[in-house]
Amino acid sequence: MARPVQVSAAPPAVAGPVIRREVVKIGGGERLEVDDNLSTDDRKKLIKEAQALIAEIKSTYGVTISSTASVKAILKDYFPGKKAPKEIREAIQPAPWRLDELKNVRSALNNYGPLLGKLRKQAKDPAVAGSKQNVTTIGKVGKALSPDDSGPHGVEVETSTLGETFKSSKNVAFFEALSTADKNFRGDNPAQQRGTTSHELCHSLVEPQYLASFVSTFKDYWQDSRTRIADRGRKSTADPPAEAPISYYGGTNAGEDLAETSKFYFEAPGRLKGGDGAPKGTPGNPAPRRYDFFHRIVLSWTQSPKQVVKTRFQELASDFLSFSSTSLSDIVEAYEPIRLEFEKLSKDEQKQFRALKSTAADHYVDLLMASE
Amino acid sequence: VADARSALRLVAGLRKALGLPLEDFARSNAYGAGAIHANRTYGRLSALSALHDPALGPATYFADEDGIVLVYLPELDIRPERLLKEFGQPAARWRSRAGKQYLHHVLPGNGLAFSCRRGGKDVQLLEVFRPCSLHEYEAAFYDDPGPFVE
Numbered sequence: 001m002a003r004p005v006q007v008s009a010a011p012p013a014v015a016g017p018v019i020r021r022e023v024v025k026i027g028g029g030e031r032l033e034v035d036d037n038l039s040t041d042d043r044k045k046l047i048k049e050a051q052a053l054i055a056e057i058k059s060t061y062g063v064t065i066s067s068t069a070s071v072k073a074i075l076k077d078y079f080p081g082k083k084a085p086k087e088i089r090e091a092i093q094p095a096p097w098r099l100d101e102l103k104n105v106r107s108a109l110n111n112y113g114p115l116l117g118k119l120r121k122q123a124k125d126p127a128v129a130g131s132k133q134n135v136t137t138i139g140k141v142g143k144a145l146s147p148d149d150s151g152p153h154g155v156e157v158e159t160s161t162l163g164e165t166f167k168s169s170k171n172v173a174f175f176e177a178l179s180t181a182d183k184n185f186r187g188d189n190p191a192q193q194r195g196t197t198s199h200e201l202c203h204s205l206v207e208p209q210y211l212a213s214f215v216s217t218f219k220d221y222w223q224d225s226r227t228r229i230a231d232r233g234r235k236s237t238a239d240p241p242a243e244a245p246i247s248y249y250g251g252t253n254a255g256e257d258l259a260e261t262s263k264f265y266f267e268a269p270g271r272l273k274g275g276d277g278a279p280k281g282t283p284g285n286p287a288p289r290r291y292d293f294f295h296r297i298v299l300s301w302t303q304s305p306k307q308v309v310k311t312r313f314q315e316l317a318s319d320f321l322s323f324s325s326t327s328l329s330d331i332v333e334a335y336e337p338i339r340l341e342f343e344k345l346s347k348d349e350q351k352q353f354r355a356l357k358s359t360a361a362d363h364y365v366d367l368l369m370a371s372e
Numbered sequence: 373v374a375d376a377r378s379a380l381r382l383v384a385g386l387r388k389a390l391g392l393p394l395e396d397f398a399r400s401n402a403y404g405a406g407a408i409h410a411n412r413t414y415g416r417l418s419a420l421s422a423l424h425d426p427a428l429g430p431a432t433y434f435a436d437e438d439g440i441v442l443v444y445l446p447e448l449d450i451r452p453e454r455l456l457k458e459f460g461q462p463a464a465r466w467r468s469r470a471g472k473q474y475l476h477h478v479l480p481g482n483g484l485a486f487s488c489r490r491g492g493k494d495v496q497l498l499e500v501f502r503p504c505s506l507h508e509y510e511a512a513f514y515d516d517p518g519p520f521v522e
Contacts, residue, residue, distance in 0.1 A: 080490055081491055146519070146520070147472075147473060147474070147490070149464075149465040149466075161520070162521050163522050177521075183521075199522050223412075223422075224446045226469050226470055226496070227414075227432075227469075228413070230412050230413050230418075231413055237418065249518075249521075249522065252517045252520070255471070259522070
C-alpha cells in the first residue's frame with residue numbers, strides 16, 4: 001500500500017475544542033481523517049485498521065468502499081445521459097472517511113449480512129439467493145444534490161441530505177452531514193450513522209422485494225406506495241386509528257416507511273415496538289406490527305418459511321407468558337398475532353401450545369379455542 | 373397502456389368522470405358496492421369518498437358531496453415530454469412524494485399534475501382535476517413531502 005501522504009487539512013467535524021486533523025490517502029482512491037496530535041505509530045495503526053476494514057467489507061459483504069463511485073452515481077442520476085456542468089462537478093466531491101464511520105458502515109452492512117457477499121448465495125429465500133446483490137459500492141461525499149427548479153441547472157447543491165441510494169449504480173452515498181447528525185438518536189451520532197446506512201441499504205436490498213407486501217400489510221395506512229389512505233399531517237384519521245410509521249419521515253411514502261422501520265428495527269427495536277410516546281395513529285407511536293413485519297423478513301434470510309412462522313410464534317408466546325396486564329382487551333389486542341399464528345400450526349403443534357404450563361397461557365388458549 | 377395515444381385517451385377518459393356523482397359513476401362502470409370507501413383523505417382534503425377496484429383499473433376516484441373532484445393514477449407509461457407537449461408547460465414544479473429525484477409538475481389551468489424524474493421515461497402520481505389556479509391546487513391537493521434527507 002502506498003505511503004500515507006498529507007493532501008489537505010480538513011475542518012473539525014464537530015464544534016468544541018478544535019481538533020486539528022489531516023487527511024491521508026489510504027489506497028483505492030479513499031482518504032482518511034486522522035488527528036494531527038497522534039504519534040507516528042498510532043497514525044500508522046489507524047491507517048492500517050482503516051485499510052483492513054475496507055478489505056473486510058469487500059471480502060465479507062461484496063461491497064467496495066469507493067467514494068468516486070458515489071460521486072459518479074450522483075451525477076449520473078441527476079444529469080442522466082449528459083455531462084454535469086463544471087460547477088456541479090466541482091461541488092460534488094469525495095470526502096475523507098473517519099475510522100469510526102467505516103466501522104458504522106460495517107455494522108450496518110452486518111445487519112444485512114445474510115443478503116451480502118458469499119452468504120447471499122446460501123440465503124433460504126430463493127428469490128434472494130438467485131438474484132444479484134443490489135449494493136456493490138458505498139462512498140462518502142461532501143455535498144449532495146436535490147432537484148430545484150429555481151437553480152441554474154435544475155438542482156441545488158445542499159448539505160442537508162444524510163444518505164442516498166442510487167439504485168441504477170448499486171451505490172449508497174454517505175454524506176458529510178451524516179458525520180454529525182443525530183436526528184433520530186439525540187446525542188448519539190454513531191447510532192444515526194448506523195441507522196441511516198441501514199435505512200439506505202433497506203431501499204436497495206429489501207424494498208424491491210417487499211414493498212408491495214408492506215403496502216398490502218399496512219393497507220390501513222397506505223393506499224399505495226406513495227399515498228396515505230386517511231390522514232391529517234401523517235396522523236391516521238381512521239377510526240380506530242391505524243398504526244402509523246415509527247417516524248414522521250416514514251410517512252413520506254411507503255418506501256421511506258419501510259426504510260425507517262429497518263432503521264429502528266436494527267438500531268432501537270424497543271422504540272420500534274414501544275414508540276416514542278406518540279399516541280396510536282401518530283408517527284412515533286408504538287409500531288409492533290411494523291416490527292413484526294421486518295422481523296419476519298430478517299428471519300426469512302436464514303430460515304425456511306415454516307421455521308419463520310414457528311420462531312415468531314415461539315417469540316410471541318414467550319412474550320405472552322411474561323405479560324403482566326390484567327386487561328383482557330389489552331391481551332387480546334396485543335396477542336392477536338398469536339391467534340393468527342396458531343391457525344397456521346399443525347394439529348400436533350397446536351396441542352403442544354395448549355400444553356404450555358402457564359395459567360395465563362391456558363387462559364389465552366381458552367380464548368383462542370372459544371374464538372374458533 | 374400500449375402507447376402514448378392510448379395513454380392520452382386514458383387521461384381524456386378520466387377527465388370525463390370529474391363532477392359526476394360517485395355512486396352513479398361506480399354503477400355505470402360495473403364497480404361493486406364494496407369499492408366505495410368513506411372518510412378518505414387526499415392532499416389537504418378530508419371527508420372524501422374514494423372509489424377503487426384494482427380488478428377494474430389502477431385509478432382511484434375521489435369525491436366530495438358535489439361529485440368526483442380528483443382522479444389519481446399511481447403511474448402511467450407515457451413519456452413526460454409527450455404529456456407536456458399535449459398539455460403545455462407546468463406552472464410549477466414542486467417536491468414530489470414519489471421520491472427525492474422526482475418533481476411534481478403542476479398544470480392547474482389544464483387540470484393535470486404528475487411527477488417525473490429528469491430524463492425519466494414514465495410518469496408517477498398522475499392527478500386529473502377540474503381546472504383551477506395554482507393556489508387552489510396547492511390548497512386542495514398538494515401533499516408536500518418535505519425535504520428528502522435519507
